[in-house]
Amino acid sequence: MSEEEKKEEEEPRIGVFICHCGSNIGGYIDCKEVAERAKSLPHVVFTQDNLYTCSETGLAQIKKGIRDHKLNRVVVASCTPRTHEPLFRSCIEEEGLNPYLFNFVNIRDQNTWVHQKVPDKAFIKANEVVKMGVAKAERLEALDKIIVDVTPTALVIGGGVAGMTAALNLSNQGFETHLVEKDNQLGGRLNGLYKLYPKDIDASELLDALKKKIESRSNLTVYTSAQVKTIEGFVGNYEIEVDQDGNIIPLKIGGIIVAVGTSLFTPEGYYGYDGEKRITQSQLEVKLKNNDVKANDVVMIQCVGARIEERKYCSNVCCMTALKNALAIKQKNPDANITILFRDLYTPGSYYEDYYRRAREAGIVFVTYNPEKVPKVEGETIKVYNEYIGEELSIPYDLVVLSVPLVANAENKALAQMLKVPLEENGFFLEAHVKLRPMDFATDGVYICGSAKWPVDITESITQGYAAASRASTILSHNTLEVEGATSSLPEYNKALCTGCEVCITVCPYKAISKNEDDEIVITQVLCKGCGVCGATCTNHAIVIRHFTDEQIEAEIEAFGGK
Amino acid sequence: MSEKSVVVIGAGIAGIQASLDLGDMGIKVILVEKETCIGGRMAQLDKTFPTLDCSICILAPKLSECYRHPNITLYTLAEVQKVEGSAGNFSVEVLKHPRYVKEGVCTNCGDCGTICPVRGCTNFFDADLMTQSASQIAFPAAVPPVYRINPDKCLYLNYGICGLCYQQCGADAIDFTQKEEVIPIDNVGAVIVATGVDLAENIHTLNAYGYQKYDNVVTAMEFERLICASGPQHGHLKTLTDGRTPKKIAFLQCIDSRNNRTQDYCSAVCCMYTTKEAIVAYEHDNELESYVFYIDMRAGGKGFQKFLQRGEQEYNIKYIKSKISHVEVDENQSPIITYEDMDTSEIKQMKFDLVVLATCIIPSLSNEKVSKILGVQLDKNRFIKTDPFFPVESSVEGIYTCGCAREPMDIPRSVAEASGAAARAAELVRGG
Numbered sequence: 001m002s003e004e005e006k007k008e009e010e011e012p013r014i015g016v017f018i019c020h021c022g023s024n025i026g027g028y029i030d031c032k033e034v035a036e037r038a039k040s041l042p043h044v045v046f047t048q049d050n051l052y053t054c055s056e057t058g059l060a061q062i063k064k065g066i067r068d069h070k071l072n073r074v075v076v077a078s079c080t081p082r083t084h085e086p087l088f089r090s091c092i093e094e095e096g097l098n099p100y101l102f103n104f105v106n107i108r109d110q111n112t113w114v115h116q117k118v119p120d121k122a123f124i125k126a127n128e129v130v131k132m133g134v135a136k137a138e139r140l141e142a143l144d145k146i147i148v149d150v151t152p153t154a155l156v157i158g159g160g161v162a163g164m165t166a167a168l169n170l171s172n173q174g175f176e177t178h179l180v181e182k183d184n185q186l187g188g189r190l191n192g193l194y195k196l197y198p199k200d201i202d203a204s205e206l207l208d209a210l211k212k213k214i215e216s217r218s219n220l221t222v223y224t225s226a227q228v229k230t231i232e233g234f235v236g237n238y239e240i241e242v243d244q245d246g247n248i249i250p251l252k253i254g255g256i257i258v259a260v261g262t263s264l265f266t267p268e269g270y271y272g273y274d275g276e277k278r279i280t281q282s283q284l285e286v287k288l289k290n291n292d293v294k295a296n297d298v299v300m301i302q303c304v305g306a307r308i309e310e311r312k313y314c315s316n317v318c319c320m321t322a323l324k325n326a327l328a329i330k331q332k333n334p335d336a337n338i339t340i341l342f343r344d345l346y347t348p349g350s351y352y353e354d355y356y357r358r359a360r361e362a363g364i365v366f367v368t369y370n371p372e373k374v375p376k377v378e379g380e381t382i383k384v385y386n387e388y389i390g391e392e393l394s395i396p397y398d399l400v401v402l403s404v405p406l407v408a409n410a411e412n413k414a415l416a417q418m419l420k421v422p423l424e425e426n427g428f429f430l431e432a433h434v435k436l437r438p439m440d441f442a443t444d445g446v447y448i449c450g451s452a453k454w455p456v457d458i459t460e461s462i463t464q465g466y467a468a469a470s471r472a473s474t475i476l477s478h479n480t481l482e483v484e485g486a487t488s489s490l491p492e493y494n495k496a497l498c499t500g501c502e503v504c505i506t507v508c509p510y511k512a513i514s515k516n517e518d519d520e521i522v523i524t525q526v527l528c529k530g531c532g533v534c535g536a537t538c539t540n541h542a543i544v545i546r547h548f549t550d551e552q553i554e555a556e557i558e559a560f561g562g563k
Numbered sequence: 564m565s566e567k568s569v570v571v572i573g574a575g576i577a578g579i580q581a582s583l584d585l586g587d588m589g590i591k592v593i594l595v596e597k598e599t600c601i602g603g604r605m606a607q608l609d610k611t612f613p614t615l616d617c618s619i620c621i622l623a624p625k626l627s628e629c630y631r632h633p634n635i636t637l638y639t640l641a642e643v644q645k646v647e648g649s650a651g652n653f654s655v656e657v658l659k660h661p662r663y664v665k666e667g668v669c670t671n672c673g674d675c676g677t678i679c680p681v682r683g684c685t686n687f688f689d690a691d692l693m694t695q696s697a698s699q700i701a702f703p704a705a706v707p708p709v710y711r712i713n714p715d716k717c718l719y720l721n722y723g724i725c726g727l728c729y730q731q732c733g734a735d736a737i738d739f740t741q742k743e744e745v746i747p748i749d750n751v752g753a754v755i756v757a758t759g760v761d762l763a764e765n766i767h768t769l770n771a772y773g774y775q776k777y778d779n780v781v782t783a784m785e786f787e788r789l790i791c792a793s794g795p796q797h798g799h800l801k802t803l804t805d806g807r808t809p810k811k812i813a814f815l816q817c818i819d820s821r822n823n824r825t826q827d828y829c830s831a832v833c834c835m836y837t838t839k840e841a842i843v844a845y846e847h848d849n850e851l852e853s854y855v856f857y858i859d860m861r862a863g864g865k866g867f868q869k870f871l872q873r874g875e876q877e878y879n880i881k882y883i884k885s886k887i888s889h890v891e892v893d894e895n896q897s898p899i900i901t902y903e904d905m906d907t908s909e910i911k912q913m914k915f916d917l918v919v920l921a922t923c924i925i926p927s928l929s930n931e932k933v934s935k936i937l938g939v940q941l942d943k944n945r946f947i948k949t950d951p952f953f954p955v956e957s958s959v960e961g962i963y964t965c966g967c968a969r970e971p972m973d974i975p976r977s978v979a980e981a982s983g984a985a986a987r988a989a990e991l992v993r994g995g
Contacts, residue, residue, distance in 0.1 A: 055704030
């Protein structure tokens with residue numbers, strides 16, 4: 001390579017691609033003009049606007065740009081790096097560039113979406129942020145991705161139907177699997193259930209079949225009366241301690257599935273709940289199991305403690321549970337009078353609507369109530385205002401059954417902290433993306449299934465158990481994997497700057513920073529997510545956040561506001 | 564013995580997710596899609612509930628990933644025509660229809676479509692609201708990004724005349740000599756059926772609701788395209804009669820579902836997508852009033868109740884528990900709805916600018932053919948039959964199913980089931 005060629009290679013040659021995102025961006029600002037103006041920015045040798053830069057066509061345009069114009073830096077101004085950065089990185093990588101020579105400029109989520117009502121200003125902002133993105137791109141450095149080994153062993157936390165299903169599947173796929181259950185037996189909520197809708201088989205039938213399959217697996221170890229005590233490490237390489245009746249069992253794990261299930265809401269203070277004459281559906285199931293239901297006039301009330309101000313959500317399973325138990329009573333005592341007081345009957349899909357029809361045909365009476373005029377228990381009768389008839393009905397009862405929601409386990413918080421994963425506002429685990437990553441956490445190597453994520457029934461728990469196993473298998477199936485290279489570092493040349501104050505250790509949310517035997521700061525690259533908190537707090541600017549260096553950020557600021 | 568693969572039928576979001584999971588596990592996948600492009604129903608949607616993510620924006624990376632995945636072989640315009648053997652060792656025959664445009668050569672420039680003199684070819688993707696020439700692509704971001712010449716309409720293929728596209732194409736991608744091709748695939752460990760859904764309007768006339776009689780009565784899928792930026796109105800909602808901006812829209816739920824005369828089941832997704840459509844329409848025009856006429860509000864998923872509340876409080880949506888009697892129009896073609904208000908048991912009427920029908924999700928019309936070829940049973944509604952406790956297993960061992968092929972469900976559940984089916988297929992392929 002001649003000196004001239006070498007120089008040409010080192011000289012930044014930046015390509016800028018402006019995405020219309022349909023009309024999400026293009027509907028508010030003139031993307032063609034943004035692309036046109038970018039042409040005059042330093043080192044920019046090619047610009048283009050695309051209807052969808054992320055489409056196969058758009059990606060092909062980027063590659064063509066790299067080839068035709070010898071680009072060695074690419075800037076895409078579009079939606080958000082959260083969803084699209086990996087795609088563009090791999091696109092330029094396929095064309096031979098280091099993936100970190102790509103810079104994302106957000107002109108949708110943080111611009112046209114939030115400034116919809118002032119498109120003129122959004123246009124100015126778009127031009128400015130593109131300018132900043134180009135200034136940073138000029139200073140981007142090639143980075144290497146980090147390769148880590150993977151231990152092909154899975155840990156499933158929670159031995160209910162979801163956890164058992166996930167563990168069995170992973171075991172059948174050939175992975176060594178550990179299943180940890182806090183109770184003294186497997187089964188979780190299945191242990192308390194009488195029948196299972198919509199086929200009305202005994203819950204024990206499903207549970208026994210699952211247990212039997214689990215017992216037959218030599219690569220599947222079950223720990224009952226056990227809890228996960230500590231979790232250290234990272235994707236592919238977790239060090240776990242399980243506490244079983246005081247015995248500490250250390251495990252080396254590649255991927256973790258959370259299947260801890262839910263708790264039941266206790267309806268203290270609702271409708272005279274006393275656990276005897278006014279009980280919950282799960283108390284009714286115990287009675288049904290023991291053949292102990294003597295009542296002839298049964299009234300069931302739906303949404304008790306759910307879909308109200310302090311607990312807004314619908315618990316998903318209660319309508320079907322009420323139908324199931326009403327049918328079970330009817331089967332034992334065809335003369336029983338059963339009334340279900342409901343707000344909206346939740347029987348979605350093809351199988352459940354049939355079940356609802358069956359319940360109506362069996363003579364179960366359905367009466368709607370309005371949340372503003374909830375039913376009242378008065379002595380031996382329930383009073384409910386029915387708007388359809390326009391009158392208050394008096395329904396005699398000798399058993400009131402309250403359908404209460406499934407609520408998040410109180411212990412979720414501690415487990416979430418250990419796993420460094422988030423909970424949503426009701427205390428259920430929060431997945432990486434509600435729509436397209438339903439079983440993943442944002443943290444690699446940790447997965448979620450069953451009612452720990454959101455109340456679901458047995459059928460959905462089973463599919464989710466399989467699904468989480470599939471997701472874990474995508475990691476466990478490989479000997480090694482690549483992790484993010486844009487991480488924090490304490491480079492050799494900066495070591496003298498470090499005063500050892502340990503602020504970075506305190507602030508790191510991923511526990512990636514520690515001190516070694518020589519009292520030096522060490523950053524574990526695989527644990528680091530590149531959030532930058534350490535670099536921002538480092539009083540002596542000793543820590544360098546790769547891909548977000550001081551130099552790069554200062555260049556962006558200067559491009560925007562000048563020196 | 565060579566590596567065992569998995570054949571996935573249908574490349575909607577379920578088929579795509581199943582393929583990606585298996586591919587990422589290191590298992591070879593053959594993904595077979597009957598349409599010209601992948602993405603299925605989700606690609607047609609404007610936004611998704613309850614997060615209001617732009618549908619194609621979150622789907623597009625998956626489409627690309629699927630198309631570029633080293634372990635996934637994709638056949639579009641293709642169908643499975645024969646399956647033999649048993650679990651762990653199937654032989655499959657894929658029939659690939661000619662596209663008349665070479666994949667890998669076409670640059671998706673669109674010159675062929677522009678020069679083609681034929682007009683009026685409908686495009687399933689836009690719910691047939693827009694027409695194209697005979698050289699078609701479903702939508703600009705379609706994957707694979709390759710045109711297709713409509714063999715029913717092309718002048719050259721039917722009469723041996725024209726050939727303008729062939730002359731015009733700078734990439735030399737047009738190939739009128741392409742023929743149907745049979746691709747045999749041996750050593751298939753498992754098959755996943757992810758055929759997805761069709762909609763009630765594909766089989767019923769929806770007379771009582773004035774659909775196809777009145778232009779201001781549209782289906783939810785048509786509405787979805789009308790409010791979508793990449794749709795026929797570029798996201799600027801106008802009535803189909805006189806181009807007015809509708810100020811009052813009625814959304815009618817349970818159209819042809821929960822009904823003994825048509826489909827007796829619940830479509831499971833309409834309450835939520837209707838709220839989403841009303842929210843999106845309001846975002847286009849803050850003077851809009853939306854009325855949702857429903858039987859039971861079915862919102863059991865994560866964040867769904869909050870979504871409804873947001874719709875009511877911030878987006879001017881009113882929910883009316885009701886039963887619809889019929890729809891007629893006044894002299895200005897404005898629809899008038901007659902309904903029974905279930906809160907007061909009164910019969911009422913209300914006038915709107917536009918009526919949107921939440922039509923029932925029905926099983927893919929291809930399910931019967933698939934059932935015959937694969938030997939899998941269908942349930943009474945023609946979905947792939949499954950057991951509640953073996954939810955991703957079909958009636959044939961080694962053949963799995965997921966998503967709306969087996970029951971109506973929303974996107975996250977379809978994605979979860981797809982991963983679930985992939986897990987089961989992986990067990991079989993790995994000999995577990």
